[in-house]
Amino acid sequence: MLGDLLALLAGDRRADRVVPPTGFTARLTVFASAAMAFLAVFALALSLATGRLAERWSEELARSSTIRISAPPGQVEVQTQAVLRILATTPGVASARALSAAEQRALLEPWFGPDLDLSALPVPQLIDVVETAEGFDAEGLRLRLAAEAPGAVLDDHTRWRRPLVAAAGRLEALGLMSLALIGGATAAMIVLAASAALAANARVIRVLRLVGARDVYIARAFVRRFTLRSMAGAGAGTLAGMAAVALLPEPGPEASFLTGLGFVGAGWLAPLAIPALAGAVAFAATRFAAFRTLKGLT
Amino acid sequence: MIEFRDVAYSYGGGELLTGITLSLAPGSFHFLTGPSGVGKTTFLKLCYAELIATAGTIEIFGQDTRSMSRDAIARLRQRVGVVHQDCEFLDHLPVDENIALPLTVSGREAQIGNDLDELLAWVGLRERRHALPPELSGGERQRAALARAVITSPELIIADEPTGNIDWEMSLKLLKLLIELNRLGKTVLIATHDLNLIRAARAAQASARVLRIRNRRVEPAGAEL
Ligand SMILES: Nc1ncnc2c1ncn2[C@@H]1O[C@H](COP(=O)(O)OP(=O)(O)O)[C@@H](O)[C@H]1O
Numbered sequence: 255m256l257g258d259l260l261a262l263l264a265g266d267r268r269a270d271r272v273v274p275p276t277g278f279t280a281r282l283t284v285f286a287s288a289a290m291a292f293l294a295v296f297a298l299a300l301s302l303a304t305g306r307l308a309e310r311w312s313e314e315l316a317r318s319s320t321i322r323i324s325a326p327p328g329q330v331e332v333q334t335q336a337v338l339r340i341l342a343t344t345p346g347v348a349s350a351r352a353l354s355a356a357e358q359r360a361l362l363e364p365w366f367g368p369d370l371d372l373s374a375l376p377v378p379q380l381i382d383v384v385e386t387a388e389g390f391d392a393e394g395l396r397l398r399l400a401a402e403a404p405g406a407v408l409d410d411h412t413r414w415r416r417p418l419v420a421a422a423g424r425l426e427a428l429g430l431m432s433l434a435l436i437g438g439a440t441a442a443m444i445v446l447a448a449s450a451a452l453a454a455n456a457r458v459i460r461v462l463r464l465v466g467a468r469d470v471y472i473a474r475a476f477v478r479r480f481t482l483r484s485m486a487g488a489g490a491g492t493l494a495g496m497a498a499v500a501l502l503p504e505p506g507p508e509a510s511f512l513t514g515l516g517f518v519g520a521g522w523l524a525p526l527a528i529p530a531l532a533g534a535v536a537f538a539a540t541r542f543a544a545f546r547t548l549k550g551l552t
Numbered sequence: 553m554i555e556f557r558d559v560a561y562s563y564g565g566g567e568l569l570t571g572i573t574l575s576l577a578p579g580s581f582h583f584l585t586g587p588s589g590v591g592k593t594t595f596l597k598l599c600y601a602e603l604i605a606t607a608g609t610i611e612i613f614g615q616d617t618r619s620m621s622r623d624a625i626a627r628l629r630q631r632v633g634v635v636h637q638d639c640e641f642l643d644h645l646p647v648d649e650n651i652a653l654p655l656t657v658s659g660r661e662a663q664i665g666n667d668l669d670e671l672l673a674w675v676g677l678r679e680r681r682h683a684l685p686p687e688l689s690g691g692e693r694q695r696a697a698l699a700r701a702v703i704t705s706p707e708l709i710i711a712d713e714p715t716g717n718i719d720w721e722m723s724l725k726l727l728k729l730l731i732e733l734n735r736l737g738k739t740v741l742i743a744t745h746d747l748n749l750i751r752a753a754r755a756a757q758a759s760a761r762v763l764r765i766r767n768r769r770v771e772p773a774g775a776e777l
């Protein structure tokens with residue numbers, strides 16, 4: 255099999271000529287491979303992008319929830335201590351910590367500039383809560399906070415972000431499944447095209463067998479052809495797909511919470527594997543079709 | 553070289569050939585004759601494993617054709633030169649590439665060259681070497697088929713009515729080529745219903761033997777030929 259692959263890449267013009275040109279199936283193979291490669295680029299972009307998204311979101315998920323305390327100036331410190339006490343005894347809370355004034359200023363800096371005097375503003379005190387893997391009971395915590403620290407509000411972003419992470423993960427899996435389906439459809443299409451080409455050349459194959467050609471020799475002539483065509487078609491389709499992805503509008507920095515659908519950095523190399531994969535699929539598919547058909551001919 | 557042991561063949565109806573036991577020795581020269589439809593082509597096809605006996609065993613080069621793999625049959629055919637009765641070619645390749653085909657498909661391209669030119673001259677197709685097979689006359693096809701059969705210098709040459717479409721002069725020339733190859737040690741088996749050809753061959757090659765198909769059996773022909 256490996257020897258065949260090497261012989262195939264080395265090429266053999268004379269052996270190619272023993273099978274007449276198969277114009278129609280040839281063009282269909284090139285076209286179908288190009289179309290499949292084009293689709294594969296998007297499926298790949300989708301699964302890479304959703305993979306990035308899921309990773310980013312779950313990172314933030316793991317980070318924290320936030321409790322905001324808005325109270326008259328004299329009350330803030332008391333309520334903060336009360337909240338920290340509650341959190342220390344809440345199951346599912348790994349750690350909790352009040353942000354310092356400097357940290358809060360850093361958070362606000364992008365909006366108000368560096369010269370902000372926090373004490374002049376009724377800025378709520380923030381408490382960073384890190385959950386354990388199981389998470390805490392948000393409703394129970396809210397009830398206790400309402401009773402002991404009426405100014406505290408639990409900002410529970412994990413609750414709405416978790417299904418998003420799950421959806422992104424699912425979308426990534428769907429993208430990968432689409433890639434597999436595209437590969438399978440390409441294989442099926444090439445098996446059909448190669449079988450048609452073989453059937454159309456039954457007389458040629460008969461003559462070749464009569465003069466002593468072995469099945470591998472005959473198969474190779476077809477395999478080489480379909481593999482090269484499929485790679486050429488897939489190459490064109492991949493370039494077109496990559497160009498289309500490159501031309502997608504960029505999300506601005508405000509949307510950094512989302513992620514661009516395109517490829518990032520070395521990710522641009524990933525679609526270049528598509529033509530090689532198409533070639534491998536065509537090689538295996540044509541080989542399968544050829545040996546199956548040849549066994550039925552004398 | 554070829555051993556038939558109690559061989560029978562049937563295309564599905566009654567047995568066309570039956571009870572055949574014979575052997576073709578290496579270096580022998582045989583004609584096979586009999587009226588049209590008697591089974592000459594069928595017998596030859598059994599000799600190069602295009603057909604497999606329905607009963608009995610046939611050994612070619614010491615191998616039982618019934619148990620041979622497709623690959624083994626291909627390799628066997630690389631050692632046998634066959635002029636098929638229907639002379640099929642690859643219609644998209646010119647005559648010279650068709651004649652060289654047995655070398656091409658068996659990885660012996662390097663041998664194509666002088667042999668091919670000489671052979672083209674021998675069969676009188678030098679001028680027609682770039683023609684496509686569909687452009688050839690019946691006689692030209694048969695000459696090309698003979699050239700294709702002998703280009704590998706095979707140990708065994710089987711020809712099915714090789715002179716059916718050629719004039720007498722060219723027939724003698726082809727016969728001379730086959731006799732020449734036989735003198736070089738090749739085994740030759742020719743099916744023909746042309747008794748004149750057989751007589752001419754016996755005049756030139758005293759060791760030529762004649763087999764005849766009669767009553768579904770292959771038997772040595774008497775001296776009446
Ligand atoms: N593929 C086939 N299927 C069924 N019958 C066949 C087939 N080939 C030949 N025959 C029959 O077998 C008989 C012998 O044919 P063949 O061997 O070609 O005779 P010959 O070469 O002596 O003229 C004929 O009656 C022919 O019709």
Ligand SMILES: [Mg+2]
Binds near residue numbers: 592593594637712
């Ligand atoms: Mg015949």
